[in-house]
Amino acid sequence: xxxxxxxxxxxxxxxxxxxxxAAYVPFVRSGNLVxxxxxxxxxxxxxxxxxxxxxxxxxxxxxxxxxVAIDLMGTLQAAVGGDLGRVKRIVKLLSLVNSxxxxxxxxxxxxxxxxxxxxxxxxxxxxxxxxxxxxxxxPLGACVExxxxxxxx
Numbered sequence: 001x002x003x004x005x006x007x008x009x010x011x012x013x014x015x016x017x018x019x020x021x022a023a024y025v026p027f028v029r030s031g032n033l034v035x036x037x038x039x040x041x042x043x044x045x046x047x048x049x050x051x052x053x054x055x056x057x058x059x060x061x062x063x064x065x066x067x068v069a070i071d072l073m074g075t076l077q078a079a080v081g082g083d084l085g086r087v088k089r090i091v092k093l094l095s096l097v098n099s100x101x102x103x104x105x106x107x108x109x110x111x112x113x114x115x116x117x118x119x120x121x122x123x124x125x126x127x128x129x130x131x132x133x134x135x136x137x138x139p140l141g142a143c144v145e146x147x148x149x150x151x152x153x
Contacts, residue, residue, distance in 0.1 A: 002084070003085060007073075012120075014074035015071055017074060021139070026075050027075055027078070032151050033091070033150070033152075034150045034151075036079070036149070036150070037075075038096070040144070040145045041143050041145070043067065047139075047140040049140070049141035049143065052098060052106070052134075053103030062108065065109050068112075069112070069114075072146060076148065079150075084120075086152050086153045087121060088125065088150075088151045088152060089124075092129040093113060093114060093117075093128055093147070094146065095109070095110040095131065095133070096133055096135045097134050097135065098144065099135070101134075114128065
């Protein structure tokens, strides 16, 4: 099953590339690697604000990370000319989780993105290296920000 077919099966429609909110571009291609800028969690078109361990729990954070993965795939689709089948490997995710100093489940929050990417791209292409960090704040108060590196044809 192609990534597009899997997305359709899951009822997911990828959004268009968002206009950057500052002095950067949504993605950069260097050779066979595509580097996607950090995408913040959004809910109903607005920043999904919150702090894990305070105003949000792990399950809501997982849902936010999953939403970020959908946005990332929309940008990745644009980066590869509209065909996610050109993605050879999701190489790495870097996840920043807006959390309290004593919150320790950043890795579980980030699973929301990792698991969806694995489901859409399959175990060979979708399995990736990953880092998940707790941070004091994310732009616009968002609960999660994730960036992605992919290898493409």
